[in-house]
Amino acid sequence: MVTSICRGDAVSKRRVAILISGRGSNMAALIEAAAEDGFPAEIAVVISNTASAGGLAIAQRSGIDTLVIESKPFGKDRAGFEAVLQAALDERNIELICLGGFMRLFTADFVNHWNGRMLNIHPSLLPSFPGLDPHGQALRAGVKISGATVHFVIAETDAGPIVMQGAVPVHDDDTADALAARVLAVEHRIYPKALQLVASGRTRFEGDLCKSTSNAVNDQALIVPE
Ligand code: GAR
16 A cells, blocks of 8 residues: 655644634734645634634635634633533644634633643733733833743743743833834744744643744844844
8 A cells, every 4th residue: 555645735734723802913924824835734713702803804814714602601601611612622623722812711621621732922021021911011111122922821821831932122212002013013923933833843841841943043132222
């Protein structure tokens, strides 16, 4: 019997679900990257916890399967919402989850089930400025450099093994909106690269840390103000 193995074909790609609650610009960056030949993951579904998420239309235009599981009717019954979500993920044989502005906290059970298989992006250089208003927090702290972090999700909010970070300068006259826009541009660069690393098996855990095998070396220092 002759068998052939095609590297980078649909069979070998990790099946990814992106979870959103809003505009979905990180989702769009992931969809665009995953459409490239040889990308090690395919976006199998975009799931929103609200029908009003702008990202749903973008995903549909890209021909991606979308699903709305309204979380509001579940109120504080987080496990109830997650049971429906888990069934949808199982049905589609999802292997990795990417959170893209998904504004609902998970139970420890759900997080533990997806341990090492769920990524999030947060618009700060974690562990600085987790939670709400990260750009306001950065401006109030007077940092000269901020950025974005892709990390594996653990039970603690905006924490967990860091896969990749990207840095941007903070200007003295920045508003939170101006800084958010600068950071968002770097989010769109690092999330696809981080997913590529994880999906191609080039990350590993050492204790609570994530290490990666990457050939690229970037020794450039970002010094602000210069
Ligand atoms: C992004 O800036 C993302 O980093 C942030 O929500 C935004 C979603 O935008 N996530 C968090 O703050 C998580 N704590 P998007 O819907 O355009 O991707």
